[in-house]
Amino acid sequence: SQTIHQWPATLVQPVGSPLSLECTVEGTSNPNLYWYRQAAGRGLQLLFYSVGIGQISSEVPQNLSASRPQDRQFILSSKKLLLSDSGFYLCAWRDTFGLDEQYFGPGTRLTVT
């Protein structure tokens, strides 16, 4: 069965510091991978998605970037965090052909102080 991991679960970072959030998927090959952000009490905003290694599509221009160095690894980064980057970050995957369900990881709660 497939499993998706995210870490860390919680992160408190000062403004201006770098960020690296990691997501890995087990039990599947060549998944489509996604990063979403959820502000407190709000819906999910799609940030990035990837259909293969090194292929990244950005949905919202912002202070963040994403990379996919390996088939089942998706990384969300920032060189300098802003207060507005605070939120709940969720990684998700779906199968190669994008035909079926999308499953989410447990999320990372980021607080920028």
Add this chain to the structure above:
Amino acid sequence: SQQGEEDPQALSIQEGENATMNCSYKTSINNLQWYRQNSGRGLVHLILIRSNEREKHSGRLRVTLDTSKKSSSLLITASRAADTASYFCATDAWGTYKYIFGTGTRLKVLA
């Protein structure tokens, strides 16, 4: 941008009652999914319904899809306090790889 909107934004019912949430979307879709999110937690997948399907059931959940009206509904029957959560719909438009989420319905089931 938000593709879907859930209605109502918040719903409070007594345990044992049925809860109905609606989702409207803007463009033609491949699939529509419903998720549950408990406070501060990740999203749990509930049901996926394809554009050529009209109704699906899973336990106490019933989902309908009306592509002519670009809308879907989620019915939870015989609700329980444990059903208290936010519920989101998500749609993927034809020719895309991505799901876009609605704004969610916050359901509170009172014991």
